[in-house]
Amino acid sequence: MAYSTLASxxxxxxxxxxxxxxxxxxxxxxITLNGMxxxxxxxxxxxxxxxxxxxxxxxxxxxxxxxxxxxxxxxR
Numbered sequence: 675m676a677y678s679t680l681a682s683x684x685x686x687x688x689x690x691x692x693x694x695x696x697x698x699x700x701x702x703x704x705i706t707l708n709g710m711x712x713x714x715x716x717x718x719x720x721x722x723x724x725x726x727x728x729x730x731x732x733x734x735x736x737x738x739x740x741x742x743x744x745x746x747x748x749x750r
Contacts, residue, residue: 678721691731713737 679698683689691714695703701716711734712727724737736750 678718678723680716680721680723686725686736687733689733691727691733694725 679701680694683694683697686694689697691712698716701718704715706713706715707729708726710729712729712731713724714727715722715724717723720742722738722740722742724739726734726737728734738747738749740747
C-alpha cells in the first residue's frame, strides 16, 4: 500500500496538472500563483506535497514533501 495517493506516480512530468488532480481527488489541494508558475500543494493525514507547474499545467519541479507521521521534510 502506498504511503500517499500520489506515491504511486513514478514520473510527474508525464502527467498534466488536471490528470494529477483527478488521481488525488481524496486529498486537500491549494493553488497559489507565483509569476509564471502555479504552486500546488496536496495534503492528507500522512503527507504534504508541494509541486510547481507552468501556468498551462505542465510539471516544472517538486518543491517540498513532508511525511507528517515522522515529521520529515524534504526540500528540493
